Amino acid sequence: MDLRVPSGWFFLLLGAILIVMGALSGSSAPLTTHNVNLYAGLAMAIFGGWMLWLAKRTS
Amino acid sequence: MVIYTIGEHPVALTFVDYAILAVYFAFVLGIGWVVKQRVETSEDFLTSGRSVPVWITSLAFIAANLGAQEVIGMCASGAKYGIMTAHFYWLGAIPAMLFVGVFMMPFYYGSRARSVPEYLKLRFDEKTRTFNAVTFAVMTVFSSGISMYALGLLFQLVLGWSFTASVLLSAVIVLVYTLLGGLTSAIYNEVLQFFLIVLGFSPLAILAVARAGGWSGMASHIPPVMTHSWKYMGDPAQNPMGVDIFGMVAGLGFVLSFGYWCTDFLVVQRAMAANSMSAARQTPVIAAFPKMFMPFIVILPGIAAVALGNMNVGYTLPPKGTGYDYDQALTTLMAQFYPSGMLGVGLTALMASFMSGMAGNVTAFNTVWTYDIYQSYIRRNAPDAHYLLVGRLTTVIGISLSVATAYLAHQYNNIMDLLQLVFGFVNAPLFATFLLGMFWRRTTGHGAFFGLLSGTLAAASTHGMTLAEGKGGWLVSVQEFPSTMAQNFWIAIFAWTTCFLVTILVSLATPPKADSELRNLVYGLTELPSEQGVVWYKRPGPLAIVVSVMVIALNFLFW
Numbered sequence: 001m002d003l004r005v006p007s008g009w010f011f012l013l014l015g016a017i018l019i020v021m022g023a024l025s026g027s028s029a030p031l032t033t034h035n036v037n038l039y040a041g042l043a044m045a046i047f048g049g050w051m052l053w054l055a056k057r058t059s
Numbered sequence: 060m061v062i063y064t065i066g067e068h069p070v071a072l073t074f075v076d077y078a079i080l081a082v083y084f085a086f087v088l089g090i091g092w093v094v095k096q097r098v099e100t101s102e103d104f105l106t107s108g109r110s111v112p113v114w115i116t117s118l119a120f121i122a123a124n125l126g127a128q129e130v131i132g133m134c135a136s137g138a139k140y141g142i143m144t145a146h147f148y149w150l151g152a153i154p155a156m157l158f159v160g161v162f163m164m165p166f167y168y169g170s171r172a173r174s175v176p177e178y179l180k181l182r183f184d185e186k187t188r189t190f191n192a193v194t195f196a197v198m199t200v201f202s203s204g205i206s207m208y209a210l211g212l213l214f215q216l217v218l219g220w221s222f223t224a225s226v227l228l229s230a231v232i233v234l235v236y237t238l239l240g241g242l243t244s245a246i247y248n249e250v251l252q253f254f255l256i257v258l259g260f261s262p263l264a265i266l267a268v269a270r271a272g273g274w275s276g277m278a279s280h281i282p283p284v285m286t287h288s289w290k291y292m293g294d295p296a297q298n299p300m301g302v303d304i305f306g307m308v309a310g311l312g313f314v315l316s317f318g319y320w321c322t323d324f325l326v327v328q329r330a331m332a333a334n335s336m337s338a339a340r341q342t343p344v345i346a347a348f349p350k351m352f353m354p355f356i357v358i359l360p361g362i363a364a365v366a367l368g369n370m371n372v373g374y375t376l377p378p379k380g381t382g383y384d385y386d387q388a389l390t391t392l393m394a395q396f397y398p399s400g401m402l403g404v405g406l407t408a409l410m411a412s413f414m415s416g417m418a419g420n421v422t423a424f425n426t427v428w429t430y431d432i433y434q435s436y437i438r439r440n441a442p443d444a445h446y447l448l449v450g451r452l453t454t455v456i457g458i459s460l461s462v463a464t465a466y467l468a469h470q471y472n473n474i475m476d477l478l479q480l481v482f483g484f485v486n487a488p489l490f491a492t493f494l495l496g497m498f499w500r501r502t503t504g505h506g507a508f509f510g511l512l513s514g515t516l517a518a519a520s521t522h523g524m525t526l527a528e529g530k531g532g533w534l535v536s537v538q539e540f541p542s543t544m545a546q547n548f549w550i551a552i553f554a555w556t557t558c559f560l561v562t563i564l565v566s567l568a569t570p571p572k573a574d575s576e577l578r579n580l581v582y583g584l585t586e587l588p589s590e591q592g593v594v595w596y597k598r599p600g601p602l603a604i605v606v607s608v609m610v611i612a613l614n615f616l617f618w
Contacts, residue, residue: 001090001093001094001247003090003115003247003250003251006086006089006090006093006251007250007251007254009086010082010083010086010251011254011258013082014079014082014404017075017078017079017082017400018400018401018404021075021398021399021400022400025398028398028399029395029396029397029398030373030374030394030395030396031266031270031367031372031373031374031395031396032266032270032395032396034266036262036266036396036397036398036401037398037400037401039262040258040262040401040404041400043258043262044258044404047254047258
């Protein structure tokens with residue numbers, strides 16, 4: 001099994017959940033006003049996508 | 060002003076956070092299930108059949124060691140000691156990792172030993188192997204149990220979950236995926252856990268440091284000793300760790316880190332699972348790249364927490380006794396910067412780091428028990444299917460013992476301190492044994508065994524004769540150290556030196572093995588594959604030089 005595949009899907013999924021959270025309910029954390037869910041979610045989704053792309057490229 | 064008290068749960072999870080945890084469990088179990096299909100022999104189950112690609116072994120190499128105690132502990136140390144904590148990485152881990160990859164892997168991998176104790180048997184004799192196998196087996200079960208205990212305690216404190224529920228939940232998940240796929244499953248999941256730890260905690264580091272005003276902003280709100288890693292080490296009285304340069308460099312930088320990274324089967328096992336000699340040698344060196352940047356993810360938030368506490372923004376570290384509960388630094392910061400959603404990811408990352416620590420210890424225990432103890436002493440020449448079965452059974456037993464240890468630690472809190480101590484006693488002399496064994500043909504089995512024994516005794520005696528923060532000195536008090544950390548460094552130095560000297564003396568007085576018996580086990584009698592025509596970045600030597608330059612630069616940057 002190419003570990004990049006499940007890793008990729010895992011972070012794509014997590015990223016998607018966070019992006020939706022970020023888009024819908026904004027952000028409510030005591031010490032920050034940034035939309036943490038949105039940005040972190042984007043980073044995770046990009047990482048996941050990159051893993052999947054790497055796996056596809058070598059197969 | 061928000062003040063957290065022990066017993067108050069500062070973090071409340073929503074449905075999404077639990078969903079994220081569930082997704083993680085599903086993936087981890089799924090990976091175990093897929094890997095199971097390819098497990099046919101005991102070597103597949105216990106050693107991955109030497110088939111794992113180098114990028115995976117490299118990340119697993121650091122992930123197996125990166126338990127939650129490190130994530131939480133380094134953040135706590137960052138809050139307590141500042142950037143000096145980075146020495147555990149830049150002075151401790153990195154040089155040792157480079158050394159084991161470039162100089163020691165040829166013997167570990169070339170000997171075709173299935174474990175570190177087995178290498179000792181091939182190089183020396185059965186009694187040396189058994190000493191190492193037994194102490195290692197006991198240590199791993201206790202480490203795994205302590206991971207579970209720390210997880211249970213943390214989740215109880217932070218989330219209000221029952222201790223039993225946390226321990227059993229994590230035990231069951233780890234049990235299932237290691238039972239299914241063995242070492243390969245543990246390694247693959249360690250890599251996933253590593254990604255999760257990096258992606259789950261980097262945002263916290265970025266947010267906390269930014270809120271504290273960046274590096275210079277933080278520096279202006281905390282004592283200068285916390286933002287300098289070398290400057291205040293001339294005198295133990297000048298820094299909160301209570302150490303001086305020699306104690307730090309020789310104790311931590313040399314004995315303790317080399318003793319761990321170069322001989323501990325937990326990490327060495329990941330490199331030994333690689334699919335070729337050059338992959339095995341590259342593993343610790345490639346791993347050094349992400350390792351050197353871990354301080355920015357785990358230590359910086361701790362420093363930021365202290366700065367924020369001084370900035371009147373409504374946050375402070377939770378109090379404990381007359382000081383602070385530094386172990387709560389990470390979790391309380393998460394409550395301040397992570398909204399629901401990311402909070403779930405952060406807690407899943409914490410759970411993941413505990414689980415990678417547990418699974419790593421259990422799989423290492425498994426291999427050592429099955430091959431070095433069971434196969435050597437209990438049932439010698441059974442067919443391979445029998446050992447595969449034993450391996451599977453040992454997984455169940457290992458986890459059960461770990462759960463029992465977790466409860467023991469819960470009952471007797473100072474058991475953890477005692478265990479830490481014993482680990483130190485046993486680990487410190489090991490590197491001397493391996494150094495002499497791998498690079499000096501003349502070292503004999505008797506030398507190695509009595510060296511190890513005397514080194515361990517020297518460690519215990521040093522502890523018995525010195526006092527630090529009220530600990531030790533149970534024989535007579537000859538010296539007082541300003542901190543237990545300083546005491547540990549000096550115990551290590553004495554233990555190593557004693558082992559080194561005794562090993563040499565006893566070896567010279569006893570007959571060595573013939574050269575023919577030492578092929579691939581020692582320097583000068585081991586064939587290294589030629590590196591002609593291989594690009595520089597695939598050769599461990601040049602890579603190690605690049606890492607060294609980078610780490611030296613980091614040390615200067617944070618002087």
